Amino acid sequence: MSELKEIRxxxxxxxxNWLEPKEFTYVPQELRPEDVEIKIEACGICGSDIHAANGDWGKPYVPLAVGHEIVxxxxxxxxxxxxxxGDRVGVGAQCDSCHDCKRCESRHxxxxRGMIGTYQGVYPNGKTTQGGYASHIRVNSEFAFKIPDNLSSVDVAPLLCGGITAFRPLITANVGPGTKVGVNGIGGIGHMAILFAKALGAEVTAISRNDKKKQLATELGADHYISTDEENFSTKHQDSLDFIINTGSSFSEGHFADVMDLLTLYGRMIFITAPPATEKLTLSPFQLLKSSSSVGGSIIGSPDDIEYMLKVASENNIKPMIETxxxxxxxxxxxxxxxxxxxxxxxFVLTGYDKYFK
Ligand SMILES: NC(=O)c1ccc[n+]([C@@H]2O[C@H](COP(=O)([O-])OP(=O)(O)OC[C@H]3O[C@@H](n4cnc5c(N)ncnc54)[C@H](OP(=O)(O)O)[C@@H]3O)[C@@H](O)[C@H]2O)c1
Ligand SMILES: [Zn+2]
Ligand SMILES: [Zn+2]
Known part of the structure; x- marks a missing residue:
């Protein structure tokens, strides 16, 4: 089959007026030797789609199709x-890289530094990228991944960005049996962090702004639940967590400093939150000193990490909770x-591509 000239x-x-999405067509990047063109059958709706579409991170170009949990x-x-x-493959938040910097050379x-996002990305030749709310996508095959046969396209789609973003900090922190893990923010990525932390054998506490998600967090496997609207929650539960992954879409209501106080001595907090560009993190250095704690960020995962994550998902039959x-x-x-x-x-996972793009 020859490649497409235009993609819908x-x-x-x-x-x-971002809440008025409309159809358009675009001419994709030429099909380079290393590329694949993929006919899309499912795409998860990541929190990043909202930030990118509403201008939280800036307003680089339009029209813009988001979507980077593609199968x-x-x-x-x-x-x-x-x-x-004919191969069934998935694509996450990255569709290419420079292949030349120290980070690329070390397989990360x-x-x-020249990372090209699946959407809101720019190739060296100036061509901009469009995501998975589209009939097809063309990417460097290094950033496409064979999907294990036992995972359905709709179930695996959210793992391509959300899943790896949750999984990478957990493996970096060597989470496993005996580790007490907190997940702050129970949304798309937070709920996948619970699933993966449980699969790795950790004791998991779900942390949310109120108690509305308590029942579902328990169904996902969380052992404990903390509502940050509970008075003095951080003193009541202090020293209860070795590692926290902060997954909220903003820091504005996330009680970041109080949640940090849940950490044991030498505990670590990793955030994957990619908030509106105007937000700042405010922390007292003394809070970190007193607990010898540390805080850091994490961005998606490398192709090797994604392949490992898909293997763990396949072996543990990890399925996110989705609405198609x-x-x-x-x-x-x-x-x-x-x-x-x-x-x-x-x-959410977008489906029905064949019906719409017939
Ligand atoms: N670092 C990376 O590589 C990477 C990759 C993908 C996405 N992200 C970012 O990760 C974040 C989460 O994505 P997602 O797909 O999980 O989004 P999501 O499904 O919308 O979930 C976000 C969760 O954040 C909490 N929240 C909402 N508003 C908040 C506020 N004002 N302050 C504090 N917490 C708030 C809520 O949890 P509760 O109701 O339980 O409090 C909500 O369920 C986004 O910022 C996204 O851009 C980062
Ligand atoms: Zn994403
Ligand atoms: Zn590079």
Whole structure:
């Protein structure tokens, strides 16, 4: 099958009216030797889609199709591609890297200084990227991954960004039996962090701004639950966690400093939160001194990490809690509006691509 000349997509045309997504077509990056072209069959709706679409991170270009939890079937390949036509593959938040910096050379291209995002990315030739709310996508096959046969496309889609973002900090911190892990913020990524931390054998505490998600957190496997609207929660539960992953979409209501106080001596907090660009973190240095604690950030995962995460998901049959919704202009709007209200348990996955892009 030869490659497409144009790709149909749904996206933002005006950041100030971002909740009016409309269809458009775009001309993809030429099919390079290492590339694959993928016909999309499912795409998760990540919290980052909302930040990118509403201008939280800036307003680089329109039209913009977001979506970087993509699963589909390979329909065209360059001669050096890792895949063949017909393979089922997934793509996450990164579609290429510079291949030349120290981070790329050390097999950590997720930290590449020239990282190219699956959307809101810019190739060295100036070509901009478009994501998975589209009929197809073309990416460097190094950033596409074979999907294990026992994982369905809708269940695996959220793992391609949300799953790896939750998983990488857990393995960096050597989480396993005997580790007490806190997950602060129980949304798309937070709920996947609970699933992975349990699969790795940890004792898990879900931390949320109120008690509305207590029942579901228990169903996901959480052993304990803390509501940050509970008076004096940080003194009541102090010294209860060795490691915390902070997964909220903002720091504004996340009680970051009080949640840090839940850490044991030498404990660590890693945040994956990618808040609106104007937000700042405020911490008293003495709080870190008194507990010899540390705080850090983490960005998605490397291709090696993603392959390992998919293996762990396959072996443990990890399935996120999802709500599927057929792709259309109207349904993207509905899903985004509900995401903003926190009205999804816990990840939307766009489906019905064949029906819409027929
Ligand atoms: N670092 C990376 O590589 C990476 C990769 C992907 C995504 N991200 C970022 O990770 C964040 C979470 O993504 P997601 O897909 O999980 O989003 P999500 O499904 O919308 O979940 C976000 C959760 O954050 C909490 N929250 C909402 N508003 C908040 C506020 N004002 N202050 C504090 N907490 C708040 C809520 O949890 P509770 O109701 O339980 O409090 C909510 O469920 C986003 O910022 C996204 O851009 C980072
Ligand atoms: Zn994402
Ligand atoms: Zn690089």
């Amino acid at each position: 997509a749904i996206g933002v045309h005006d950041y100030d 589909g079937i390979v329909t065209a390949t360059g001669e050096k591609s890792r895949f063949k036509i 291209p997720n930290g590449c 919704i057929d792709i259309s202009e109207e349904n993207v709007k509905t899903a985004w509006e509900r995401m903003v209200k926190g009205d999804v348990r816990f990840r």
